[in-house]
Amino acid sequence: MTSDDPGSEFPLLVVAEFVFTPEGEVEFLRHRQRTLDETRGVDGCLQAVLWIRPGRRYQFSTLWRDADAVTRWVGNEFHRDVLMPGFRKWCTEGCFGEYALEKDHERARKCASCGRWTQGRPGWNERRPASCKRCDAPLEPPSDA
Structure with a gap:
Protein backbone atom coordinates (compact mmCIF):
# COMPACT_ATOMS: atom_id res chain seq x y z
CA MET A 1 0.00 0.00 0.00
CA LEU A 101 -11.10 11.17 -8.37
CA GLU A 102 -11.18 14.05 -10.79
CA LYS A 103 -8.99 16.51 -8.92
CA ASP A 104 -6.67 16.03 -5.96
CA HIS A 105 -5.62 18.86 -3.65
CA GLU A 106 -2.59 18.78 -1.38
CA ARG A 107 -2.86 17.45 2.18
CA ALA A 108 -1.38 19.65 4.92
CA ARG A 109 0.09 18.36 8.16
CA LYS A 110 1.29 20.51 11.09
CA CYS A 111 4.78 19.83 12.43
CA ALA A 112 4.86 19.07 16.16
CA SER A 113 8.47 20.35 16.35
CA CYS A 114 8.30 23.78 14.70
CA GLY A 115 4.58 24.37 14.12
CA ARG A 116 4.87 24.83 10.35
CA TRP A 117 2.19 23.42 8.07
CA THR A 118 3.68 21.32 5.26
CA GLN A 119 1.74 20.37 2.16
CA GLY A 120 2.20 17.12 0.28
CA ARG A 121 0.87 15.16 -2.64
CA PRO A 122 -1.06 13.12 -3.29
CA GLY A 123 -3.61 14.74 -1.01
CA TRP A 124 -5.58 11.53 -0.53
CA ASN A 125 -2.58 9.75 1.03
CA GLU A 126 -2.57 9.90 4.85
CA ARG A 127 1.15 9.03 4.90
CA ARG A 128 2.16 12.22 3.05
CA PRO A 129 3.83 14.60 3.63
CA ALA A 130 6.36 12.50 5.52
CA SER A 131 8.62 15.29 6.82
CA CYS A 132 8.49 18.99 7.63
CA LYS A 133 9.74 21.32 4.88
CA ARG A 134 11.20 23.73 7.46
CA CYS A 135 12.95 21.52 10.03
CA ASP A 136 12.82 18.09 8.31
CA ALA A 137 11.24 16.49 11.40
CA PRO A 138 9.18 13.40 10.60
CA LEU A 139 5.44 14.03 10.33
CA GLU A 140 3.67 11.05 11.82
CA PRO A 141 0.66 9.66 9.99
CA PRO A 142 -2.44 8.79 12.02
CA SER A 143 -1.81 5.72 14.16
CA ASP A 144 -4.35 3.68 12.19
CA ALA A 145 -2.99 4.63 8.75
Missing part, protein backbone atom coordinates in the same frame (compact mmCIF):
# COMPACT_ATOMS: atom_id res chain seq x y z
CA THR A 2 2.15 2.87 -1.22
CA SER A 3 1.57 6.10 -3.05
CA ASP A 4 4.28 5.04 -5.49
CA ASP A 5 2.01 2.43 -7.07
CA PRO A 6 1.52 2.97 -10.81
CA GLY A 7 -1.79 4.59 -11.61
CA SER A 8 -2.36 5.81 -8.05
CA GLU A 9 -2.37 9.51 -8.95
CA PHE A 10 -6.14 9.40 -9.46
CA PRO A 11 -7.40 6.44 -7.46
CA LEU A 12 -10.85 4.92 -7.32
CA LEU A 13 -12.64 5.75 -4.06
CA VAL A 14 -15.06 3.17 -2.67
CA VAL A 15 -17.26 4.23 0.22
CA ALA A 16 -19.22 1.63 2.19
CA GLU A 17 -21.58 2.65 4.98
CA PHE A 18 -23.24 0.38 7.52
CA VAL A 19 -25.59 0.77 10.47
CA PHE A 20 -25.11 -2.01 13.01
CA THR A 21 -27.48 -3.50 15.54
CA PRO A 22 -26.09 -3.31 19.10
CA GLU A 23 -25.19 -7.01 18.95
CA GLY A 24 -23.88 -6.72 15.40
CA GLU A 25 -21.56 -3.88 16.34
CA VAL A 26 -20.04 -6.01 19.10
CA GLU A 27 -19.50 -8.87 16.64
CA PHE A 28 -18.05 -6.61 13.95
CA LEU A 29 -15.61 -5.02 16.40
CA ARG A 30 -14.11 -8.47 16.93
CA HIS A 31 -13.17 -8.38 13.22
CA ARG A 32 -12.33 -4.68 12.89
CA GLN A 33 -8.54 -4.88 12.81
CA ARG A 34 -8.48 -7.94 10.57
CA THR A 35 -10.89 -6.17 8.22
CA LEU A 36 -8.46 -3.27 7.87
CA ASP A 37 -5.43 -5.59 7.61
CA GLU A 38 -7.06 -7.77 4.94
CA THR A 39 -8.23 -4.75 2.95
CA ARG A 40 -4.83 -3.08 3.09
CA GLY A 41 -3.17 -6.34 2.09
CA VAL A 42 -4.96 -6.56 -1.26
CA ASP A 43 -2.75 -5.73 -4.23
CA GLY A 44 -3.90 -2.31 -5.41
CA CYS A 45 -5.28 -1.04 -2.10
CA LEU A 46 -3.76 2.39 -1.64
CA GLN A 47 -5.50 3.31 1.60
CA ALA A 48 -8.26 2.04 3.89
CA VAL A 49 -9.85 4.12 6.64
CA LEU A 50 -12.73 3.32 8.98
CA TRP A 51 -14.80 6.17 10.40
CA ILE A 52 -17.15 5.60 13.32
CA ARG A 53 -20.18 7.87 13.67
CA PRO A 54 -22.88 8.18 16.32
CA GLY A 55 -25.71 5.66 16.18
CA ARG A 56 -23.50 2.63 15.38
CA ARG A 57 -22.88 4.03 11.88
CA TYR A 58 -19.60 3.07 10.24
CA GLN A 59 -18.07 4.34 7.02
CA PHE A 60 -15.23 2.61 5.20
CA SER A 61 -13.32 4.83 2.78
CA THR A 62 -10.97 2.84 0.60
CA LEU A 63 -8.78 4.02 -2.25
CA TRP A 64 -7.84 1.60 -5.00
CA ARG A 65 -5.42 1.72 -7.89
CA ASP A 66 -8.12 0.49 -10.27
CA ALA A 67 -11.36 -1.51 -10.57
CA ASP A 68 -9.41 -4.79 -10.76
CA ALA A 69 -8.10 -4.14 -7.24
CA VAL A 70 -11.68 -3.71 -5.99
CA THR A 71 -12.57 -7.02 -7.65
CA ARG A 72 -9.68 -8.67 -5.81
CA TRP A 73 -11.04 -7.33 -2.50
CA VAL A 74 -14.56 -8.58 -3.25
CA GLY A 75 -13.07 -12.02 -3.97
CA ASN A 76 -10.90 -12.01 -0.83
CA GLU A 77 -11.68 -15.10 1.27
CA PHE A 78 -12.13 -13.15 4.53
CA HIS A 79 -14.39 -10.60 2.81
CA ARG A 80 -16.44 -13.29 1.10
CA ASP A 81 -16.69 -15.82 3.97
CA VAL A 82 -16.80 -13.59 7.07
CA LEU A 83 -17.75 -10.01 6.23
CA MET A 84 -20.39 -10.42 3.53
CA PRO A 85 -22.52 -12.92 5.47
CA GLY A 86 -21.72 -11.11 8.71
CA PHE A 87 -22.97 -7.75 7.49
CA ARG A 88 -26.25 -9.38 6.46
CA LYS A 89 -26.71 -10.48 10.09
CA TRP A 90 -25.06 -7.57 11.90
CA CYS A 91 -26.56 -4.59 10.08
CA THR A 92 -29.88 -2.88 9.52
CA GLU A 93 -28.67 -0.69 6.66
CA GLY A 94 -25.82 -0.56 4.17
CA CYS A 95 -24.72 1.12 0.96
CA PHE A 96 -21.71 1.21 -1.37
CA GLY A 97 -20.50 3.74 -3.89
CA GLU A 98 -17.54 4.01 -6.26
CA TYR A 99 -16.16 7.40 -7.21
CA ALA A 100 -13.40 8.41 -9.63
